[in-house]
Amino acid sequence: DAKTTQPTSMDCAEGRAANLPCNHSTISGNEYVYWYRQIHSQGPQYIIHGLKNNETNEMASLIITEDRKSSTLILPHATLRDTAVYYCIVRVVSGSARQLTFGSGTQLTVLP
């Protein structure tokens, strides 16, 4: 799986959009970009994933650059409950079990 690089930490004001970047310059053509988050003391939670096109769901939007070497997770209206560590993971979907490889992630702190 391709390696990802994320900032160690970020702050965001409550109610504002939180934009979390991720670099994955060695991504292969069949690898997806996944985002998970882990709120303190809880299990990781799936947020969103995408291959080429931008994606949106009820939790967030995922913007992938045209060359696919980087992406941004957007939480449109951050709340205090969005404070968590956010993990960007690049992996293929099909094939073997393909466990997730978690890096260090970005600690997002939403400030009141």
Next chain:
Amino acid sequence: DAGITQSPRYKITETGRQVTLMCHQTWSHSYMFWYRQDLGHGLRLIYYSAAADITDKGEVPDGYVVSRSKTENFPLTLESATRSQTSVYFCASRDLAGPTAGEQFFGPGTRLTVL
């Protein structure tokens, strides 16, 4: 309850004792995983299973044993617990195919302390 559950949620044991952590999922997902999470190491894969009676080692399998006699259960056993196995353990599952095939669903975790 639907979903993925772990038991116990908290466990304190002594060095040398055998401990079994339970994981149960109600989705009939093919794949199941055990991770441990320690400060400074993030999540590391211990074992995983692609189906009943099929298991394989992950990154840090030493000192652990797994079994999967039924699709929905994936117990993790520490045969002789050591202090270095003090950690938070997460179980996860994912489907083989379908719209959620790429997602892993995690349990709430078991916090294990070995004295």
